[in-house]
Structures are given as structure tokens and as C-alpha cells.
Amino acid sequence: MNTTIFERQAPDPRAIAHSLEHVRSAVFWTEDVPERLRPRRPPLRGETTADLVVVGGGYAGLWTALLAKERDPARRVVVVEAHRVGWAASSRNGGFCEASLTHGDENGERRWPAEMPQLRRLGMENLDEIEAAEARYGIDFQFERTGQLSVAIEPHQVAWLEEAAAEAHADADAVLLDRNQVQATVASPTYLAGLWEQRTCGMLHPALFAAELARAAEERGVEIFERTQATGIDTPATGDVTVSTDLGSIRAKHVALATNAFPSLLRRNRLMTVPVYDYVLMTEPLTPEQLASIGWRDRQGLADLANQFHYYRLTRDNRILFGGYDAIYHYGRRVDGRYEHRPEAWERLASHLLTTFPQLEGVRFSHRWAGAIDTSTQFAAFFGHARSRRVAYAAGFTGLGVASTRFAAQVMLDLLEGVETERTQLEMVRRRPLPFPPEPFAAAGINATRWSLDRADHREGKRNLLLRGLDAVGLGFDS
Known part of the structure; x- marks a missing residue:
């Protein structure tokens, strides 16, 4: 069994x-x-009515509410959030705002090959709209259209980058960098090559993005209630839908479910996603000398090509966010705050950052956190409607929802309105993925897959029988 760069060049434990x-x-x-x-917004108490109720105050829910008011300013739109706006994944992610709606071209080509030119175009248009949102709504979420730099950190990954560069579409504005070029761009001795897609990704401030979307929505008349837990949904044969909450209820013509990693109010979706925990570290602001030692003048988002990959970026005040690698599933599908505490994950991330940038030895981390990702078996969002088109839903973004939640909001509104659009005609939108199996099979399968991906990283990317079998039935995944 081979070792990875992070094992071959591990830093001194005292530095960690x-x-x-x-x-x-x-x-x-x-x-x-x-x-x-x-x-701090008040909870919803008692009974009320609305034209549209949105369950969930993260990106997907906020975009749905905002775009619904743009489509029809007269309708009453209510958002209910169990905690605070943007409390979960929408404030805990890395701030990578990617154009892809399919979790990368390779995943999309495997599942919807005929639609990929269309999906790429729609994804780029969606990203362009997000970039324009600051001026459109008079908000600021620190958007930078930096692109993303994918780096090879093992010899076998260089060929993967060369293949990706040959297949990159023109809109990506992709530049293949050899070892000297990539290290001149970002000075890490671990980099063997790089592919900089200059137009397909932007960096933003995740929590500010949620806060500013909420502000823009409220300025247009959306009502947001926090600390309001949706507990059930009742749909009679005809008429309005009733969403029950812990403190009351809302009767509405339409409901959009944007609960992502949390249990769906629709039984049909209970097995469609699993929560997988991701871990993150943030450094203190780098000194001018530390920043100069690593270059990174173009401020791209960075990710390596391992199956268990890292993602990292600079903040506006020149901290480094460094996350990924561990993706932990816990038996029972529960979202539980206890799962956010995992010292070994943060120690591993600290070690890997110091391997990546040994010139930063002495840097300190200021923050650590974790959060749940809503993973689907197709590794991209799925969509649908229920109860005679009175309810719509989107979930399963699998860690790539910062931009695609806006697309999902448009899809949900199209479905509720019963209109045929380019979006609703997509096979990606019309076809539901396979559900995850119930326990104990879900835990056994997910953890066996994770172990196999780790083994592949230690075997020059070679996939074992389990991974090849998942690839054959359309359930395979590459980072």
C-alpha cells in the first residue's frame, strides 16, 4: 500500500x-x-394564512421566497426557520460558488450526458445572475469571480488534470499549469500541476450571503419567522395545504420544502438523503510576510484531486479556510450537534495544511466547526412535486449548493405554478435518484464506500471491486 503526500511529508506533531x-x-x-x-426575528405564533410557505431559511428557502416575490409581488410569502436564518450549511460552507449544477462535469456526463451542454449553459447563467445580485438587490456578500484551481498532489493525478483540460468547455476559460507554473501561482511544494478554471467559480462570504438574501427578501415583503419548527404537513383532497409548527399553523396555497439535510416533511423523501459531516478550520489573518510566502495573488478557490479531497480559500482579511477530507456518516441518519465535535478531524486538517504550506509553520487557527451535508445517491440535487402540485421540494445538493440552490428555487416555483420551462423539461429535474437503503444497510454501505475511497487514494487512484460496481450501476463518485 502506498502512502499519500500527507503521510510522506507529515509535519512535526509539535507544530500541529x-x-x-x-x-x-x-x-x-x-x-x-x-x-x-x-x-433576531420572532417565531410564528397562532394560525395564519399565506400564498406560499417556504420551510427552511437557508439559501434554497431564501432564494425561493425572494424569486417568488419577484414573479408576483402581490403574493404573501412566509418563511419558517427552526433556528435562525442561514444557521446550518448556509453559514458553515467554504463559500465556493460554483457554476456546476451536476457536481462537476464527470458526474454529469455519467448521469445526463445528452443534457450536459444545456446544463453547463444553465449553470453559467445561474452563476452570472448570482454575481449580478449584489448590484441588483443592493447587497454585499463579498463576491469575487476568482475561478477555481484544481491541483495534482500525486503523480497519477497529473494525467487526470491533462484529461480534464482537454475536455474543458470554452466558457470555463481553463488554463493548464505545469509544476513550475502552478507553484508560481500558489507556492506549495506538494503541487505537481494545476488546472485553473477562471470563470466557473466565485468566492463569497457564506453567512453574509444568507443574511443579505434575507434582507433583500424582507425589503420586498417576505415575512421570515425564526425559532419556528415545522412539524407536519396536511393536504386535503382539495383546497389549501396546512403546515403545522410547534407554536401554530399556516394555511397556504403552496408549500416549498427546503430542509436539505434535515428530515423531510414528505415521507417519500425520508430515504432520499443522508447527512454527512464535514469539518473546517480557519486560521488567524496571515501577516503580509506569510501571505507573500505562499503567493496566491489571484485568490482562487483551491481543491486537490484526491477522493478524500481538501478545499481551501482566502477570506477578505487573508485568513485561510481549510476543510474537507473527512466526510463522516453516523448510524441512524440523525443531524446531531454532538457529531460536530471531532478533534481527530481538526488535527488531521491542521497537519495537512502544514504539509501543503510548510512555510506557514507557526500559524495559528482561530476557529473550528463542522456541519451536515445533504447527500443524495446522484451526488447532485433532486427535485419534485407532490399533493397535486401544491408542494414542491429540492434537496440532496451534496456540498455544492451555494449556487445551485438558486436554480433549485426556480425549479420549485416552476413546479408549483405548473408551467413547462426549460428547467422542468430536464431529465435531471424529472428523474428521481435511487434512495439510500434503510439501516443497518445504509451505514454499512456508506462506510464501506468511504473506506474504499481512502484505499484508492493509497493505490494511485485504482478503484476496488465495490467502487467499480457502484460505477457500473450509476452510483459511483469521484471528487
Whole structure:
């Protein structure tokens, strides 16, 4: 069995301990948003009515509410959120806003090959609309159209990059970098080659994005209620839908479900996603000398090509966010705050960052956190409607929802309105993925797959029988 670069060039354990000495468990993004942009909204008490109820106050729910008001300013739109706006994945992600609606071209080509030119175009149009949203709505979420740099950190990955470069579509504005070129761009001794797709990704501030979407929605008349747990949905044969909450109920013509990693109010979707926990570290702001030592002047989002991959980026004040690698599923499909505490994950991330940038030895981490990703078996969002088109849903973004939640919001509104659009005619939208099996089979299968992906990273990318079998039935996944 081979070793990976992170094992061959592991830093001194004392350097790891030093870097984590003063880290605390808190989400940097949330703390970085001014309180005036995160007002505490009251819960919904008693009974009320609306034209559209949106369940979930993350990106998908906020986009749905905002775009619904744009389509029909007269309709009453209500959002109910069990915690606070953007509390879950929408404030805990890395801020990579990617054009892909299919979790990368390879995943899309495997599942919807005939639609990929159309899906690429729709994804780029969607990203362009997000970039324009700051000016359109008079908001600021620190958007930078930097693109993303994928880096090879093992010899076998260089060929993967060359193949990806040959297949890159023109809109990506892709540049293949050899070893010297990539290290001149970002100075890591681990980089053997790079592919910089300059137009397909932007960086943004995740919690600020959620806060500003909420502000834009409220300015257009959307009502948002926090600390309001949706507990059930009742749809009689005809007439309005009733969403029950812990403190009351809402009767509405239409309901959009944007609960993502949390249990769906529709029984049919209970097995469609599983929550997988992702872990993140944030450094203190780099000194000018530290930043100069790594270059990174173009501020791209970065990711390596391992199956268990890392993603990392610079913040506006030049901190490094470093996350990924571990993706942990816990038996029972539960979203539980206890799963967010995993010291070994943060120690591993600290070690891997110091391997990537040994010149940063002495840097300290200020924040550590974790969150649940809503994973589907097709590794991209799925969509649908229920109860005579009175209910629509989207879920399963699998860690690539920052941009695609806007597309999902448009799809849900199309489905509720019963209109045929380019979006609703897509096979990607019309076809549901396979559900995950119930326990104990889900845990056994997911953990066996994760073990196999780790083994592939230690065998020059060679996939074992389990991974090849999943590939054959359309359930395979590459980072």
C-alpha cells in the first residue's frame, strides 16, 4: 500500500499542537457578520394564512421566497426557520460558488450526458445572475469571480488534470499549469500541476450571503419567522395545504420544502438523503510576510484531486479556510450537534495544511466547526412535486449548493405554478435518484464506500471491486 503526500511529508506533531493551541469551536462566518445584518426575528405564533410557505431559511428557502416575490409581488410569502436564518450549511460552507449544477462535469456526463451542454449553459447563467445580485438587490456578500484551481498532489493525478483540460468547455476559460507554473501561482511544494478554471467559480462570504438574501427578501415583503419548527404537513383532497409548527399553523396555497439535510416533511423523501459531516478550520489573518510566502495573488478557490479531497480559500482579511477530507456518516441518519465535535478531524486538517504550506509553520487557527451535508445517491440535487402540485421540494445538493440552490428555487416555483420551462423539461429535474437503503444497510454501505475511497487514494487512484460496481450501476463518485 502506498502512502499519500500527507503521510510522506507529515509535519512535526509539535507544530500541529501549536497551531491548534488557541482554536475555539465557533463558526467564523457567523461571527463575522455585523449584528445589524442578523436581526433576531420572532417565531410564528397562532394560525395564519399565506400564498406560499417556504420551510427552511437557508439559501434554497431564501432564494425561493425572494424569486417568488419577484414573479408576483402581490403574493404573501412566509418563511419558517427552526433556528435562525442561514444557521446550518448556509453559514458553515467554504463559500465556493460554483457554476456546476451536476457536481462537476464527470458526474454529469455519467448521469445526463445528452443534457450536459444545456446544463453547463444553465449553470453559467445561474452563476452570472448570482454575481449580478449584489448590484441588483443592493447587497454585499463579498463576491469575487476568482475561478477555481484544481491541483495534482500525486503523480497519477497529473494525467487526470491533462484529461480534464482537454475536455474543458470554452466558457470555463481553463488554463493548464505545469509544476513550475502552478507553484508560481500558489507556492506549495506538494503541487505537481494545476488546472485553473477562471470563470466557473466565485468566492463569497457564506453567512453574509444568507443574511443579505434575507434582507433583500424582507425589503420586498417576505415575512421570515425564526425559532419556528415545522412539524407536519396536511393536504386535503382539495383546497389549501396546512403546515403545522410547534407554536401554530399556516394555511397556504403552496408549500416549498427546503430542509436539505434535515428530515423531510414528505415521507417519500425520508430515504432520499443522508447527512454527512464535514469539518473546517480557519486560521488567524496571515501577516503580509506569510501571505507573500505562499503567493496566491489571484485568490482562487483551491481543491486537490484526491477522493478524500481538501478545499481551501482566502477570506477578505487573508485568513485561510481549510476543510474537507473527512466526510463522516453516523448510524441512524440523525443531524446531531454532538457529531460536530471531532478533534481527530481538526488535527488531521491542521497537519495537512502544514504539509501543503510548510512555510506557514507557526500559524495559528482561530476557529473550528463542522456541519451536515445533504447527500443524495446522484451526488447532485433532486427535485419534485407532490399533493397535486401544491408542494414542491429540492434537496440532496451534496456540498455544492451555494449556487445551485438558486436554480433549485426556480425549479420549485416552476413546479408549483405548473408551467413547462426549460428547467422542468430536464431529465435531471424529472428523474428521481435511487434512495439510500434503510439501516443497518445504509451505514454499512456508506462506510464501506468511504473506506474504499481512502484505499484508492493509497493505490494511485485504482478503484476496488465495490467502487467499480457502484460505477457500473450509476452510483459511483469521484471528487
